Amino acid sequence: MSSSNSLTLPVITVQHTYPDVIHEVKQGIIPSEKFWVSCYKIGEQSFHGKVYVELDEVNRDLVVLKPEEEGLEVQAEGKCAYKISCKSLGIALTKVVSSIQNYCDPERSNSRRPQRITAFDISPDSSRFATGYLDGTVLLYPTTPLPSSLSPLPQSITTAKGRTISRPHLSSVISLKFFPSSRVLLSSGLDFSLNILPADLPDFSATETRVTPARTLRAHTRSVTSTAIISVGRNIVSSSLDSTIKLWDVSSGSVITSISSAAPILCMRLGDRMPTPPDGEESPVVVQNDLEVPETQSKVVFCGLQNGSYEQLDLGSKRSVYRSSVSSSSPVTSIAYSDSCNLLATGSSTGLVTLYDIRSLDTPLTSFSRTEGGVEDLDFTSTSEEVGLAIATTDGLPYIASIIPEGPGVAAELIGVDCDPVRNIRVRGGEIWSASDDGIVRRYIA
Template identity: 30%
Template sequence: MPLITLPYISVQPDWDQVVRDVSTNTTPSEQFWVSCYETGKQSVHAKVAVEKSSSPSKPQLKGIEGVEVKPINSISFSLSCPSYSLKDILIVGPKHKLSPFQGKELGCINVSPNGDLYAASSGKDISIGKLNNEQAVRTLEGHLDDVTVVQFFPSNQAVLLSGASDFQVKIWSVLDGSNPVTLKGHTSAITDLDIVGRGKNVLSSSRDGTVRLWHCGTGTTIAVLGDYGTIVNKISVVALPAKYMSVVVEGTDEKESETADKLVLVGLSDGTVRGIHLGTKEELFSTLPKDSAITAIAFDDNTSTLCTGDLHGVVEVFSLSDTSKPLVHWKRNDHSVTALTTRLNENGDRVLCVSNADGSVYQTNSFELVLKQGSVALEVEYTGNELEPVRSMVILPSTETIGFNRIVCGVRDGSINIY
């Protein structure tokens, strides 16, 4: 399967402000730039003219010098570039933008299960705030070094898990800011966290090459999963696929809860992803090693497919029935993949969202089509990150009024963009 090269559309980060300036009569007309890139092709650098129209809330957009555009609303338009055979790619700006750290660097973010609160780190501190209005709730202080990962417990937005470069994992009460439990045992920085079921057990990974299963109530280690001799960058707990359900689980520790039917995906710096049965603690599969560290992983329950992103920008999709080679793989440039996640789009299709260290965030076409055709296409380009690395990407739950998943991106410059 050849490596597919996807195009990259770069748009002036404040293009949506340009549109608002014209729609509010701040200026009668204005322009913003747009560029299209693809490895091996000559780049296209163009402009979009924004002028008043008969509908004040929807100014006229006109592509200049190689692109065609159609306005949709104040934060989105479609773009076509004949030179790249790109047709009606959706360009989307942030619906809301929060700046809780006033210029300080952002480390990571997470969002509460109901989409109400965010937790974001800057240095050693964690800020808790309202996602809809940036109202600060409180600051959690206690880590001795930079916080690298935060995660709300799935059953309770009032409890937060955090890991840091001080080798520690902490459990916090969001209600009063207390830290009743600190989990100690790793010998290097924490790289990732995940929560098992309702949260009696949690998992942590570290630069020390291990994954630890913890009992939250006693703060003790139940098991050390693997000792890989290389950095564990990412972990993810998913439901055990049907093909592994026949594995017999015996001798489970009494402090374990909901581990028998879980699979742990482990992304390593040697370029492999390992699948570990959380009940038996045994490794079930491994992808082949490569010379680029795994930096992002995602799992699609509907199709039992594993998605990986690496340090050199390559995204690969594997079927768990055969992890020896990807079903499809692609890249846009050499910038590291920082996050992967699937979401439901406005048409009800499951799609894959990818963020990179160059600040780009994009969305593929229907994941079902990607698997069926063994190919991939660019569908949406999310803008507004000004070349700053996207540190975290979170999918908000759908609601009765919004039947699709919004995206929340935490950017190094301290901004939180909601699409």
Template identity: 30%
Template sequence: MILPLNIAALPLPKTLATTTIQHDFPNVLSDVYSGNVPAENIWLSFCKKGEHSVHSKLAASLHDTDRERVVLSGSSTVSLDRQNQYKYRARWGFTSSTVISPSLIVADPAHSNEQQPHQITAFAISSSPDLIATGLADGTLSLYRRPPVPQPRTPYPSLPVHSTTPLATGTAHKSTISALQFMRCSQGGMIVASAGADFAVHLTPVHEDVSTAPLAPTSSFTAHTRPVTALAPLAFHPSALLSGARDGALRLWDTYSGAQAGAWEAGADVGALIEDGRVTWAALADGHAEAFDIRARGAVARFRAGDAALSAIDVCVTGRNVVAGGEDGVVAVFDVRTMGQGSSEGGAPTLARWQRTGGVVEGVAFASGSKIVIGGADGLPYVIRFGEEFGVDADLVFGDVEAVRGMHVDGKDVWLAGDGGVLRKYEL
């Protein structure tokens, strides 16, 4: 039985400040430290909607006596202090934020040319074996060996770019790949499930010796009538795969038999899916989040989560909190375990609601340590500190005018990809 909708107005989102920094500043500091240049400037900016922005240049040079330290000098109200090889503390006035640069950048030269980059629209990470699957806007699916994070050899390492080529590649879809998932197949191997704007879901086997065969789908599901936007493997059965699309439908597929096992109508077009072992949450275009219990064959909860179409959703490991982001740039966290308590409308209590630049939210994910990672079309990914003390915990240094299109978070490890055709790994 679906709970009643909460029709009460959502609280106004809190506006948070944004810290931006020259995306290749680690290279500048590395050049200064190694003596390649005597000094160089980097820029640092702080802005908040409705308030005056702060833009500053910091001069990087070696310390006069301690030649193992790079000094950053500039405005008396703006500073940048090194915490470790990848973390810096940016301060302006009485406000501060941690700035984290990537600890690994995975770049395929064929896709990451700065003049003509290939947009990575979806990717997936496998830890056993260590593989990365990427999907491009032109429908290309590629598999790469996941490289280890290099150990920095200096206090000021340059951006750690790992140049690589695909183990295997192929044209999986006729147009944009919108979602990717690694799954185990019946023979004990692996498959890559892919969804696309061509209305299709494909299953592509990953061979033991990946490089011996080109990637080619062996099964396809084509019942959706609009672009497929999301995939969610289901914990209760290793062969169960749920898909959501802009036709407002959820479809359950048995990847072993290649048959459709069920179909449901969502309340609106589906923007994203996430499964927590109990229910599957769908982010919908009407601003609602809807929970489906596939074993019970239907929706079990629905609540208003935003004023605009939802484009991203995640649930914490306990299943208690859901975070959702929308096309208006607003992100909110809800306590779904107390839905309906103290509210005749049956809504989920809003624990926090905020926004920064207004760009479309492309991904949200809970991380360890009561943190939430957010990335979007503005290309300014960041981390929220959620709990007793709420606020921006860190800003992740991304590309140069490059949107975030995909996200994978595992504990303190964060992977992001986007319009520049590279993957970046961060350590929170």
């Protein structure tokens, strides 16, 4: 689906320091203050307004928000979120969420010279997270439990003490992925290699702990763009700009098989093959190797390609089983796959997000965009009744799109970044984690 046929979603931006304004008024530090709100939609006149913040005249524990411009509405939604609507652009009440924790390493997130986070992952048990950088460094930090009482002001956490540091790559770290145990980390980089790193929580008695890779894997001939872990981690998968997917045996460090794609691979997602093939398709003939774990036979990989298409590779049959048409010259820079919901989402370098039902990949379900900022990362959110898509973008305006039962639309704006690109986003239960070019990791409850 081309961008000309896609839906255009609106954007609500709020002064990124608005939680500080509300906090200072509530604490009596200042009697009142204002913060700005701007609303945009491509092809329509933008809206700019201000919200006046003061304490209620009767209940001095209650903060009152009063829009100064007609047509702008603001409602409180708990302690860390608000809902904003804009009549002139037809924007219904939309949740605006500030982060509840900001993790800052003073050496990496200095506001004058921040070091861009190029790769990020949060462990499956949410006890630790890892960040990668342009210089090939990987840092591991413990997370901090959520405060018992949430506040509009994000909890700022200094992460330098107790961190674990390694430098497994000669240049930029491209991807990080925790093993299911949360105690091992897989990294890939611009130097064509993959590294398996110990990820035990650091000793708090030391300022930092240094570790070296337990194993280095080399076989790709260009940058390794993404990785995935099968089952407990005996087999792993990697994608590369050399246009191949490689299946690895971790214990020996050897390549089990290599599957070629139609073009350089920019992103990849692993998932389960559909139990029943779509009409007209035969079940794949499984080609098994002694080094493969049984779970590998049922896995498929969706790859986002540099030529603007995507491809499905089957790890059981060791072959390509589907290749989309090239509908745009824009590279597919991000991809997400939910086998439980039968959904695939792709994001492009020009901001286009396209959604597919994996049972009928030839026809997109829908396509949407907000700005021309590239889509850097995607991850599905889901509850028993709703399915959404967390979206990280180069314009510094991350958001959650609603998909099911109503969509596409903007379910929540994730506020806190001041124009810096957000390149990584992860969903863990009801939480959203993001990492951006300002060197800060943010934790949201959406």
